Amino acid sequence: MVLEKMGICNYISFMQFVLGMRIHGMNPKLCIRNLELEKVPVRVYQHRASSSVLRRGALFFHGDSGIFGNAYDHVCQYLARESEAVVASVEYGLAPEHKPPAQYEDCLTAAIHFMRNPEDYGVDPTRIIIAGDSAGAYLAATTTQTLTSRPDLPKLRAQVLMYPFVQGLDFNLPSYQQYCRVPMLSREQVVFFALQWLNGDLSLFKPVLEGAHIPPEIRLKYRKWLSPDNIPKEFKVKDYKPHFPTEYRKDIYEQIRVLFDLVASPLLAEDAIVCQLPETFIMTCEYDVLRDDGLLYKKRLEDSGVPVTWYHGENAFHGIINLFDNGMLTFPAGKRGLENIVNFLRGL
Secondary structure, eight states: OHHHHTTSOOHHHHHHHHHHTOOOOOOTTEEEEEEEETTEEEEEEEEOSOOSSOEEEEEEEOOGGGTSOOOOHHHHHHHHHHHOOEEEEEOOOOTTTSOTTHHHHHHHHHHHHHHHSGGGGTEEEEEEEEEEETHHHHHHHHHHHHHHTOTTSOOOOEEEEESOOOOSSOSOSHHHHHTTTOTTOOHHHHHHHHHHHTTOOGGGHHHHHTTTTSOHHHHHHTTTTSOGGGSOGGGSSSSOOOOOOOOOOHHHHHHSGGGGSTTTOGGGOOHHHHTTOOEEEEEEEEEOTTHHHHHHHHHHHHHTTOOEEEEEEEEEETTGGGGSSOGGGOOHHHHHHHHHHHHHHHTO
16 A cells, blocks of 8 residues: 555555465375366366266355455365365456456356366266355355256255355444454455445445445345344444444445345345255354354355354454465464365265
């Protein structure tokens, strides 16, 4: 941000450069290939162990707000090595150069190709998983909802959502208030990144933060799914006060109404879609503004009869899995999160 104020480079370009410089060694147990699935770049991680048995296949959608790039090579290597699944990491187009729904369309295109040709990658068509973290978990949730209604494709075995973003309506849930300035993601950054994602007007930042973009009828329609009342009491005992939204502004709603599209906010999907979703693993972190997004989606799935495995990192913060082996910035909570994900994958 200092460099941006000096006119040297902007924040997003700098972060894309820094994350692009992260290099991880190749694990000898893995075969790693860079491919294209219907022109969408994908990096495939496969275990070298010789076996004629088809393996689980996990399509992985990276986070970093869908803006900064893919810095998850070490995460994908770990998942492929420890779970012995074939992991396909999708390099979807980044915002704001690629406006939504470009990211979703890239993920969907790659997923459909992968699911139509699983044997080409040594994957069992009955054990295909969609996974992602943060913005990637949002893409995983929306892609899974779309694929669930496709009778021409194999049925998905599961979805893995790590601290997902699932709604763009309420930025004043308890976790948004409690951990508004906790790294690696602040309350203000969520709205900033959402507007960048939409290639929207950053002057809308403050009114969107306070909820001026939500029409009263939409707020009422989705209250049963998007309400602090759905957050367990133990998560509301500190630093939370009920929020009363500022006056609705139609001009703001018209500019960012895509946030209310089901592709942008998977929490708002119809019951007929949600009840068909596959078994789900959801990871939440206590010190994370998106904690309550995960809790709300967990309840939505459970209320619809979807089996949910929930792991809550009590000492974890947003982006923790990316710091499971980061030298002096290594956090054991990241390793514990990944171990729980691996155990879930091995059980499929």
